Amino acid sequence: MIHREGFASLLIATILLAALNIVAAYITQNVYITNGLLVISLMLFYIVLQFFRNPSRVTPVNESHVIAPCDGKVVVIEEVEEPEYFKGKRLQVSIFMSPFNVHVNRNPISGSVVYAKYHPGKYLVAWHPKSSTENERTTVVIKQTKGGFEVLFRQIAGALARRIVMYSKEGQPAAQGAEMGFIKFGSRVDLFLPVGTKMVAKLGDKTLGGETVIAEIV
Numbered sequence: 001m002i003h004r005e006g007f008a009s010l011l012i013a014t015i016l017l018a019a020l021n022i023v024a025a026y027i028t029q030n031v032y033i034t035n036g037l038l039v040i041s042l043m044l045f046y047i048v049l050q051f052f053r054n055p056s057r058v059t060p061v062n063e064s065h066v067i068a069p070c071d072g073k074v075v076v077i078e079e080v081e082e083p084e085y086f087k088g089k090r091l092q093v094s095i096f097m098s099p100f101n102v103h104v105n106r107n108p109i110s111g112s113v114v115y116a117k118y119h120p121g122k123y124l125v126a127w128h129p130k131s132s133t134e135n136e137r138t139t140v141v142i143k144q145t146k147g148g149f150e151v152l153f154r155q156i157a158g159a160l161a162r163r164i165v166m167y168s169k170e171g172q173p174a175a176q177g178a179e180m181g182f183i184k185f186g187s188r189v190d191l192f193l194p195v196g197t198k199m200v201a202k203l204g205d206k207t208l209g210g211e212t213v214i215a216e217i218v
Contacts, residue, residue, distance in 0.1 A: 003104060005165055005182045006052025013048045017041040051184075054104055057210035059177025063146060066108045066197070066215040067176055068207035069153050070189045072097040074214075077203055082192045085115055085141055085152055090192040093199075093214060095207055103183050106210040107142060107168075108191060109151050110176040115141035116168045121157070138166040138181065142174045149217050151193060158187035177210040 076094035121136040136157040165182040198216040
């Protein structure tokens, strides 16, 4: 299944690649060149197509679990200062998404959205230490209805990611594993959990958004 965020990009890619092949065929009239260009065009279209794939996911809904908000690789687990919302120490878990990962972003817990904000910014590479505070990004906080546990997660643009889509709005209910946004062409998502949260995922682990258990609420 193709994600709705990809429809416009796929249409543009189809028009541009088709026009390129028509012009090349008219100018060169060389079957080897035109066939070669057609193969390259189909490969490029496939790359764009697979980027916008949206596979079905079955979320193991559990109030005691924090679920991965995206596909990717766990690259950071450390205690940091979170200055925007909590204004205090939190456990940061960062998941890096390559251009080949599924780029749908999902709610890590169920509850209500108590904070949602978009920040314009730079496009530093996603692994840069300052990318979480200086890059284009969003910040969403979900408060669990039962127990009042709050999770902050942040979509962060990268050097290639030039568009972040956030569906979350303050006051809305949030279902664990449901879509909350999309980041185009690779970047990362940061989770901020209370210090002392029991980690399940480890550095280097691969995650599946909406399925992989990142941590347990104790």
